[in-house]
Amino acid sequence: MIEEIKKLSSEFIEIRKCIHENPELGLKEFKTAKLVANKLREFGVEVYENVGVTGVVGVLKKGNSNKSIALRADMDALVINEASGVSYASKNEGLMHACGHDGHTASLLLAAKYLSKSEFDGTINFVFQPAEEGRGGAKAMIDDNLFTRFKSDFIFGYHNIPSKTNKLFCLKRGAMMAGADALRVNISGVGGHGSAPEKASDIMGAMAHFITQAGFVTARNIAAKNQAVITFGAALSGNETSFNILQDKALLLANIRTFNNDDRNTIIEQLNNIAKSCELLFKVKVELEFIQIGAATINDDEAQKLAFGVACELFGEQNCDEFHEPLMGSEDFSFMLEHCKGAYAFILNKNDYYLHDPRYIYDDDTLVNAAAFYSGVCLKYLK
Numbered sequence: 001m002i003e004e005i006k007k008l009s010s011e012f013i014e015i016r017k018c019i020h021e022n023p024e025l026g027l028k029e030f031k032t033a034k035l036v037a038n039k040l041r042e043f044g045v046e047v048y049e050n051v052g053v054t055g056v057v058g059v060l061k062k063g064n065s066n067k068s069i070a071l072r073a074d075m076d077a078l079v080i081n082e083a084s085g086v087s088y089a090s091k092n093e094g095l096m097h098a099c100g101h102d103g104h105t106a107s108l109l110l111a112a113k114y115l116s117k118s119e120f121d122g123t124i125n126f127v128f129q130p131a132e133e134g135r136g137g138a139k140a141m142i143d144d145n146l147f148t149r150f151k152s153d154f155i156f157g158y159h160n161i162p163s164k165t166n167k168l169f170c171l172k173r174g175a176m177m178a179g180a181d182a183l184r185v186n187i188s189g190v191g192g193h194g195s196a197p198e199k200a201s202d203i204m205g206a207m208a209h210f211i212t213q214a215g216f217v218t219a220r221n222i223a224a225k226n227q228a229v230i231t232f233g234a235a236l237s238g239n240e241t242s243f244n245i246l247q248d249k250a251l252l253l254a255n256i257r258t259f260n261n262d263d264r265n266t267i268i269e270q271l272n273n274i275a276k277s278c279e280l281l282f283k284v285k286v287e288l289e290f291i292q293i294g295a296a297t298i299n300d301d302e303a304q305k306l307a308f309g310v311a312c313e314l315f316g317e318q319n320c321d322e323f324h325e326p327l328m329g330s331e332d333f334s335f336m337l338e339h340c341k342g343a344y345a346f347i348l349n350k351n352d353y354y355l356h357d358p359r360y361i362y363d364d365d366t367l368v369n370a371a372a373f374y375s376g377v378c379l380k381y382l383k
Contacts, residue, residue: 016106023077026131052141063121070152073108074132103362111374122382138332155342160349170324180330191248294330
């Protein structure tokens with residue numbers, strides 16, 4: 001299968017480069033979605049556009065079986081200035097495919113072409129998702145009745161993973177990736193003069209107190225065997241000339257990662273308690289806004305077993321890892337796994353740079369391996 005797919009791959013390497021050269025932000029993947037839809041029609045696949053704004057779903061049915069399976073790839077790019085130096089670098093200033101979604105899309109198209117020429121009994125749903133990078137693409141497709149319009153027994157996805165490991169294919173049972181929340185902490189009060197702090201709110205004290213106390217939340221409220229982290233990315237108030245000005249407002253931005261809802265709820269409760277203490281101590285008002293970017297990505301046991309068996313047949317058991325350490329990164333594919341049994345895997349991408357690095361480039365060997373995995377899992381289940 002891998003050799004047959006490799007013979008088809010040159011066209012899809014060029015498609016990947018075209019997508020890379022023309023990156024689009026989440027929910028604005030108009031050209032990418034049109035390219036995907038046109039290619040699917042070319043392969044004889046029934047196409048549905050504008051599913052969840054810019055999402056595309058292709059349906060390929062053969063035989064009489066009611067069994068069905070879904071394969072998912074994401075299409076969006078990132079707000080990054082590219083520094084890869086490749087000949088097909090981004091033409092859209094400030095945007096780049098620095099996470100390999102260009103390769104994810106091309107590999108699923110390659111699988112679609114191979115499967116369109118293959119024999120199986122059932123239905124394959126090719127799900128091309130917009131806006132994975134924190135812009136709500138998975139939820140948009142689900143809200144557009146993805147799983148009622150395109151019923152699937154299982155759904156499978158993957159992410160390329162730059163790694164020094166010699167394992168080509170990795171996944172695990174249970175939690176594969178963490179859930180992620182963005183947190184906005186709005187602090188407001190009475191501004192004033194630096195010579196009379198007693199007449200104003202202590203915005204800076206509240207900021208420092210919130211950040212310091214948040215550092216104890218995971219250490220003292222989350223079991224040591226569990227993984228959770230709170231990271232602050234920005235503390236915004238005043239400017240470089242504010243030597244004797246007591247500010248009247250501030251904004252903190254943070255990121256929260258957890259592997260289960262109980263830990264997530266505990267962290268949210270404790271951060272709300274810290275906010276109340278800030279209000280009492282520093283004469284301020286503190287408002288917290290939690291934005292769930294992704295739930296924990298939890299693989300179904302049955303789907304994981306199917307995926308790992310196929311991977312071992314394709315790549316050799318010695319090249320597959322069934323007990324990969326879960327990553328603190330997050331994936332909105334997790335929301336799809338809340339509606340449909342499925343599994344999410346990592347496929348090795350030989351690269352010196354990690355995801356979201358401006359020098360990162362998707363490796364086209366990964367494109368072939370991913371298309372083989374997608375095709376193999378379909379043909380195994382729908383044989």
